[in-house]
Amino acid sequence: MNRTTVALLAALEALIAVAVGLGIVLVPLTILWAVQFDLGIDWAVFFKAAADVWLLGHGVDLTITLPATTAAALGLPGASVPFPMTIALLGFALLALLFGVRTGLRAAQTPYWRIGIVSAVVVYGLLGTVIALSARSALVAFPLWQGVLLPTFVFALGVAVGVCAGIARHARGDTDAAARGIRARFAALAPATRDGILAALRGGTAATALLLAAAAVLTALLVVVNFGTIIGLYEGLHAGALGGSVLTLGELALLPNLVVWAASWLIGPGFALGTGSSVGPMGTQLGPIPSLPLFGVLPQGELLFGFIGLVVPLICGYLAGVLVRSRVAAVPGSARTAGWSAATALGIGAVAGIQLGLLAWWSAGAFGPGRLHEVGPNPWLVGVLAAIEVAVAAAIGLLSRARR
Structure with a gap:
């Protein structure tokens, strides 16, 4: 495969990773919107909710402000003031990591694996940025830098693991200068x-x-x-x-x-x-x-x-x-x-x-x-x-x- 093909395939895999992670939440919420609410509420509300859950799953810290009626109905102490929601739903992070590992393994099978990982990480980061920008609302706030960087970091971590495993599996370290240099330094140890x-x-x-x-x-x-x-x-x-x-x-x-x-x-x-x-x-x-x-x-x-x-x-x-x-x-x-x-x-x-x-x-x-x-x-x-x-x-x- 040439450089362009490797870059496009890696970008496609990043797109699929984002679509699957977001779709796991968005599809059921869309069905709920159609069946339970008879399309009477703006669909953007459900999209923002799905985006918030996706970001939370990647470790983004949310600050939630409930309407007064909702807070009163819940009856929870502290619900009437903005409160943090910082627990990462690791199922989403695990999914992103696995997709990243898969992308890294595929990229490592080609001579242009650097182009592949850069393409995948950049596309995932751009899509994550779009989701973060569209997820903010009066009810849910979060640091924008977290929404941009943390999903990208989780996916990039999986890509790095996949590339390292792929290079070791296919013995590409003998022909790759960077891997050869690392091996040489490690071999120099006692x-x-x-x-x-x-x-x-x-x-x-x-x-x-x-x-x-x-x-x-x-x-x-x-x-x-x-x-x-x-x-x-x-x-x-x-x-x-x-x-x-x-x-x-x-x-x-x-x-x-x-x-x-x-x-x-x-x-x-x-x-x-x-x-x-x-x-x-x-x-x-x-x-x-x-x-x-x-x-x-x-x-x-x-x-x-x-x-x-x-x-x-x-x-x-x-x-x-x-x-x-x-x-x-x-x-x-x-x-x-x-x-x-x-x-x-x-x-x-x-x-x-x-x-x-x-x-x-x-x-x-x-x-x-x-x-x-x-x-x-x-x-x-x-x-x-x-x-x-x-x-x-x-x-x-x-x-x-x-x-x-």
Whole structure:
């Protein structure tokens, strides 16, 4: 393919990514506009609402000002004054990341991958800017720079991951000058240092992936076990089939947040659903929370055996250590010491702690007025405890072979 074709295909993929992300919200709202409201309201209201949700999903901080009648009807403390909505619906961010990875992988298969990624990121950024400019209203405000930069950053992050994976997969590093230079600098490091860095990155990422997988399984089990409660909450809302469908889409967008919160629960700190509340392995203390049926999965009261969940991060750290033991064995005997293994374990813990701390930070935020301005885990606690737990377990996994 020539440069023009690569640029056009990358731009098309960016367009599709934006269309799918926005359409997931806009299509149900348009159906609601036609069926429930008989086209009696300006469609622009629903478009702005979809655009606001799309921006929120990419991490844009919204400030919502409700009409006095709506605020009075809700009866929530603090609803009568402008309040922040800063919790990112990670389902949209995950979708943008996956589209970005796909675009990056395709671009990496061509000699003109730089043109492809620039075209895709620029088009996504321009479309995001158009959406941000059209989303502002008297009810919803946000920093314009966030609306322009954050969606672009999320997509660009996925593109970067895809390009790096694609270059490594197709061994294009031998012909690309930039990749060749990076490899040369990395190869110049001492073998023990180089292998330690690679082991820390791979082991830490593996520990994070394993812990998130365990959290996803736990979330799925909670949904199955509490399915009756969830259905009862749906029925109590009297949203109807169409309203229930829109609500379900919103909950699916929030589901990745819930998985990260479950990981925080397994690590130990748990998470909050409002100021003064806590959901952790030792028990649950909640005040009034939003009437989302998905919150029916939350455990109630004290948990006699909740501490068992704390074993999961240790298992993940141990498996991560076992996974990278071959790199320890490959290090020359003079450098392969218990201290080197301990340093590698600390690196694994640091990588996992940083990754999980960032995910906890990204999944938390304000979810409404009043006490709901504090929802989600504490990223510092999650990151520090995850680093300690994973590092200790990884050290055991790394050293177990050496003692045989």
